[in-house]
């Protein structure tokens with residue numbers, strides 16, 4: 485065979501235009517349903533894989549990554565760790581990826597190594613990740629946060645290592661290790677855990693005004709970065725939860741006392757974020773302090789609220805919906821060490837379900853020990869929530885979305901580079917014909933480990949010779 489007779493493949497590689505380096509083009513979002521005219525099993529797909537569009541942003545499915553602190557930032561900036569950690573999720577078909585609690589002011593970090601967006605120099609480190617995720621057609625947002633009285637603590641493993649070494653002291657990181665023990669802010673000067681956590685200062689009204697501006701400035705940075713959505717962190721005993729909760733907020737000014745006063749700051753911050761941000765906006769809250777066993781009912785006989793619970797949560801959520809929040813992410817706990825959490829599969833789902841039934845004009849996210857394809861799908865199918873957010877299961881099984889598709893008998897798009905691992909899911913079959921076993925899987929053979937081998941479309945004539953038996957011939 486002469487050189488000119490060689491069977492030249494005439495097409496250039498599919499690649500993302502405008503990306504700063506070669507990046508293969510994904511044919512459609514990873515984790516999105518493949519077309520039912522080619523995959524008959526997708527005619528009535530499980531609701532977990534139904535796309536969701538919010539304010540023009542299309543989320544390819546309902547299995548989302550919950551925010552997870554990594555305590556791995558460098559002066560607030562996202563690092564190589566974040567690119568690998570979040571990038572690997574983007575390659576695995578999650579409907580959405582949320583960047584961890586990201587502080588809008590330095591003293592709003594949980595640990596000195598937390599993520600932050602309090603200055604412009606932090607923008608590029610996030611943009612690098614967002615550009616990559618968008619390059620592979622993913623959806624990515626960020627949780628904006630302030631840790632309140634739970635700030636200036638060590639990362640969990642630093643504490644664990646110290647305790648394993650016999651340490652039995654407090655959890656407040658000192659200035660010598662990058663902490664800010666004398667600038668831990670809270671609605672009231674009440675420690676989360678006396679002797680262990682910081683003694684916070686009661687924020688001045690001036691501090692509150694600056695905080696609002698910090699949220700607004702962080703939103704501008706989110707725009708520059710190109711995030712698809714923002715979530716405001718109002719859960720887990722961090723600053724905005726501390727404001728709404730009568731146990732942590734005993735202020736006597738306009739931000740404390742009555743229920744209306746306690747929810748004022750979260751609503752003000754939500755409104756100013758909403759006014760600046762026209763993409764999807766979410767809010768995460770704790771639906772309960774889990775203190776019924778310890779303190780009795782949420783509402784006392786005289787009509788006052790004793791602690792934060794589902795009744796106040798429901799009213800607050802309706803107000804958030806009225807301000808234009810698109811989705812409420814329903815978590816729980818974290819503001820009182822006396823909490824008695826009833827942990828188990830879907831343990832926070834009843835709160836999500838309650839909100840779904842009682843609040844108008846808001847989508848609902850369920851989170852908490854959701855680890856199984858059928859469990860996740862049933863939540864959506866039964867209308868208990870609109871999306872599920874997973875955290876620890878993501879860390880154990882980053883392939884959960886595609887594994888779930890396989891288990892639920894549906895076919896979703898794998899990353900082009902990973903197609904050959906998903907041949908079982910990519911079998912095209914008619915769900916009504918259980919005996920059918922066609923082998924036309926996304927153009928990929930089931931041969932394991934064959935580098936570069938492609939299944940050619942069925943054509944008349946003998947199958948083409950793909951591999952030469954003798955190397956070099």
Ligand SMILES: Cc1cc2nc3c(=O)[nH]c(=O)nc-3n(C[C@H](O)[C@H](O)[C@H](O)COP(=O)(O)O)c2cc1C
Nearest residue numbers: 550551552553584585851852853854874875876877
């Ligand atoms: C490593 C880790 C970090 C977390 N960081 C955050 C965070 O930044 N913001 C937040 O709202 N919740 C955070 N959480 C809570 C999770 O988002 C989630 O609500 C919780 O783990 C329950 O879900 P799961 O049972 O699927 O893990 C974190 C959880 C883990 C395991």
